[in-house]
Amino acid sequence: MERAYKGRYYDGLQSTAIVVSVFITNTTLNIQYQDADEQTVLIEWPKEGIQKVSLASTHIALKYGKEYPYQQVELTDIDFIAAYQDWTGGQLMQRWLQMSSTTMVLALLAGIVAVMVGLYLWGVPWIADKVAQQVPVEYEVDLGKSIASQITTNKTIDSNRTEAINHFFEQLKLETTYPVAITVIKSPVVNAFALPGGQIVVYDSMLVTLQKPEELAALLCHEFAHVQLKHSTRNIFRTLSGYLFVSALFGDFSGISAVIIGNANELRNLSYSRELESEADGFALAHLKKQRIDIKGMIGLFEKLQQSQTVTVSEWMSTHPDLSNRIQKATYYQQNNPYTVITNDSMQFYFNQLQQSNEWQ
Amino acid sequence: MELVEEPNNKHNNQIEFDGQGFDLFGILILNWLLTLVTLGLYYPWARVNLLRFYYGNTSLNNTSFVFEGNGLELFKGFIRVFALFVGLYVLFIYGNLTQNIPLMLSGAALLAICFIAAIPFALHGAMKYRLGRTSWRGIYFGYRGNRNELLYRTYTGLLLTIITLGIYFPWMVNDLRVYIISNMRFGNLRLRYHGKGSELFIIYLKAFFLMPITLGLYSFWFQKEYYNYLIEYTSIEQEGQSHLLGSEISGIELLELGFTNFFLVIITLGIGAPWAQIRRITYLINRIQIPETVNFDTVQQTEDEYKDATGEDLLDFLDIGIV
Numbered sequence: 001m002e003r004a005y006k007g008r009y010y011d012g013l014q015s016t017a018i019v020v021s022v023f024i025t026n027t028t029l030n031i032q033y034q035d036a037d038e039q040t041v042l043i044e045w046p047k048e049g050i051q052k053v054s055l056a057s058t059h060i061a062l063k064y065g066k067e068y069p070y071q072q073v074e075l076t077d078i079d080f081i082a083a084y085q086d087w088t089g090g091q092l093m094q095r096w097l098q099m100s101s102t103t104m105v106l107a108l109l110a111g112i113v114a115v116m117v118g119l120y121l122w123g124v125p126w127i128a129d130k131v132a133q134q135v136p137v138e139y140e141v142d143l144g145k146s147i148a149s150q151i152t153t154n155k156t157i158d159s160n161r162t163e164a165i166n167h168f169f170e171q172l173k174l175e176t177t178y179p180v181a182i183t184v185i186k187s188p189v190v191n192a193f194a195l196p197g198g199q200i201v202v203y204d205s206m207l208v209t210l211q212k213p214e215e216l217a218a219l220l221c222h223e224f225a226h227v228q229l230k231h232s233t234r235n236i237f238r239t240l241s242g243y244l245f246v247s248a249l250f251g252d253f254s255g256i257s258a259v260i261i262g263n264a265n266e267l268r269n270l271s272y273s274r275e276l277e278s279e280a281d282g283f284a285l286a287h288l289k290k291q292r293i294d295i296k297g298m299i300g301l302f303e304k305l306q307q308s309q310t311v312t313v314s315e316w317m318s319t320h321p322d323l324s325n326r327i328q329k330a331t332y333y334q335q336n337n338p339y340t341v342i343t344n345d346s347m348q349f350y351f352n353q354l355q356q357s358n359e360w361q
Numbered sequence: 362m363e364l365v366e367e368p369n370n371k372h373n374n375q376i377e378f379d380g381q382g383f384d385l386f387g388i389l390i391l392n393w394l395l396t397l398v399t400l401g402l403y404y405p406w407a408r409v410n411l412l413r414f415y416y417g418n419t420s421l422n423n424t425s426f427v428f429e430g431n432g433l434e435l436f437k438g439f440i441r442v443f444a445l446f447v448g449l450y451v452l453f454i455y456g457n458l459t460q461n462i463p464l465m466l467s468g469a470a471l472l473a474i475c476f477i478a479a480i481p482f483a484l485h486g487a488m489k490y491r492l493g494r495t496s497w498r499g500i501y502f503g504y505r506g507n508r509n510e511l512l513y514r515t516y517t518g519l520l521l522t523i524i525t526l527g528i529y530f531p532w533m534v535n536d537l538r539v540y541i542i543s544n545m546r547f548g549n550l551r552l553r554y555h556g557k558g559s560e561l562f563i564i565y566l567k568a569f570f571l572m573p574i575t576l577g578l579y580s581f582w583f584q585k586e587y588y589n590y591l592i593e594y595t596s597i598e599q600e601g602q603s604h605l606l607g608s609e610i611s612g613i614e615l616l617e618l619g620f621t622n623f624f625l626v627i628i629t630l631g632i633g634a635p636w637a638q639i640r641r642i643t644y645l646i647n648r649i650q651i652p653e654t655v656n657f658d659t660v661q662q663t664e665d666e667y668k669d670a671t672g673e674d675l676l677d678f679l680d681i682g683i684v
Contacts, residue, residue: 011499014500112390
């Protein structure tokens with residue numbers, strides 16, 4: 001005789017609970033009880049008509065019936081749950097799910113977190129970078145122009161210097177598909193930055209800080225590298241994709257975690273922008289060498305920036321690598337790439353123009 | 362026939378919620394992951410997982426409630442609701458793109474009207490589905506309300522609320538409760554709601570004046586009054602006898618719960634949210650009292666089967682919760 005499991009049976013007509021013995025046979029689930037007249041009642045459920053109503057680690061409910069309403073049996077015997085699953089077979093996955101639900105949830109959670117962190121740190125930036133590389137030049141140019149016009153609305157443009165610096169830039173002989181346009185604006189802050197599509201903005205205080213044309217050459221090569229290597233566009237795509245990813249993940253979570261994650265995003269972007277700065281430095285050094293312009297200009301530029309840092313705080317600091325580190329790298333490059341410096345008189349000429357008449361001194 | 366006489370089998374008509382935070386956490390994580398991976402298509406199944414969890418962990422006299430709805434049913438409704446609103450949005454966006462002011466305004470108005478008009482349809486369908494798919498000891502719940510009647514009550518209620526600048530709102534809520542709750546069935550047992558609009562109005566009015574004075578702390582006592590009123594004015598009718606339910610929610614306990622939950626969520630950076638949710642539901646459900654005079658052992662099956670989940674999905678889309 002098969003093993004009997006104790007359960008409760010409901011006939012589907014009334015809520016009365018009947019204590020029953022449940023047996024599993026080859027083709028049927030048998031339910032047996034004594035009725036009020038002490039007569040044994042046997043109900044046979046063919047295997048194929050049985051449906052699972054609910055299943056938890058310590059509880060199972062099954063129903064049977066050709067049509068509504070259904071008969072139902074409920075058991076809290078763990079052995080029965082295992083036996084029933086053996087009987088119905090093919091439920092291996094489900095059994096595994098419930099047997100080790102705690103460990104599984106924890107393992108799954110750890111796995112998800114690892115995958116998400118990996119995606120966030122490498123996967124999403126990689127995709128964003130690939131997408132950014134595909135952005136057409138015309139679109140970048142339009143975007144750069146509209147950002148530049150927004151930035152310069154409340155600022156005074158120094159048109160004389162703007163003209164001079166663009167002539168100076170031509171002397172650098174940088175090859176590009178972008179229409180490079182440099183704008184000098186008046187501001188006490190020592191700063192310069194590149195926008196997508198060839199827009200470069202230089203603050204006049206930056207120009208006055210510089211003492212040699214080579215230093216300006218180094219600065220413009222550096223900013224040009226940002227344009228040519230699509231740094232701004234890539235940066236925009238990275239930041240946006242990072243926020244999109246984070247908000248897709250934590251859409252339903254509380255605002256507090258969103259703030260913390262938002263700050264993490266900022267941190268990640270800072271390290272990314274430092275990476276881009278190093279890349280731009282590398283580009284600038286290589287181009288200075290190509291044009292036989294003195295690398296001392298690069299070192300001089302960094303030294304001037306170092307000095308100006310104690311006076312004014314600008315964006316230049318936070319998003320850029322440590323200046324002494326950059327000086328070290330430039331010096332190292334200079335030592336390993338000796339070449340004869342060629343001075344360019346036109347560069348000197350335009351540089352002198354830029355140095356004249358400064359209102360901030 | 363031998364009735365159950367196990368020592369641990371309670372007959373005190375205690376309704377209990379016994380869900381564990383960790384289990385809810387597991388369900389939420391899985392739901393979240395699968396919804397993400399399937400680009401949202403898993404959503405109806407995710408909802409079923411949650412509903413099963415909540416119903417399955419609620420028990421009466423030691424027997425759990427069962428929610429028998431499945432993802433496929435909800436998915437079918439989900440598609441219909443989705444199609445309906447996508448159509449509306451397309452119209453609305455098209456109107457905006459033409460930059461034609463009258464067209465834009467009528468598009469916006471149409472969208473707003475559809476949202477409001479959808480409420481009673483959603484309520485009706487959701488009640489029928491949710492209750493029709495819920496059972497206890499094989500006996501099904503059911504909703505016998507008439508849709509047109511509910512539409513009429515909702516629209517006139519909304520109209521009067523607008524005309525009276527919101528004052529009529531408690532009467533409207535009360536009227537809908539009376540209608541909906543009084544049409545709920547559990548086999549041959551029926552529910553009835555005896556609340557009065559004027560009393561609900563007083564509850565809102567007190568909150569209106571006390572909330573600013575207490576800097577919002579009164580909200581816990583408002584919740585207490587609101588929930589207690591809802592439960593205490595509901596009765597179970599069995600064989601001509603009426604049995605009023607009881608509720609023992611206290612303001613100070615709600616306040617304690619609110620603050621501890623708040624810190625639980627903050628300290629864990631949101632991970633504790635499922636545990637906080639469990640604590641709240643456990644508190645609210647375990648405070649409901651059903652008189653021992655109700656006999657749950659002899660409930661007769663009376664309700665028909667109902668499987669259309671469109672209303673349920675619509676209600677979820679409109680983001681309206683039902684207790």
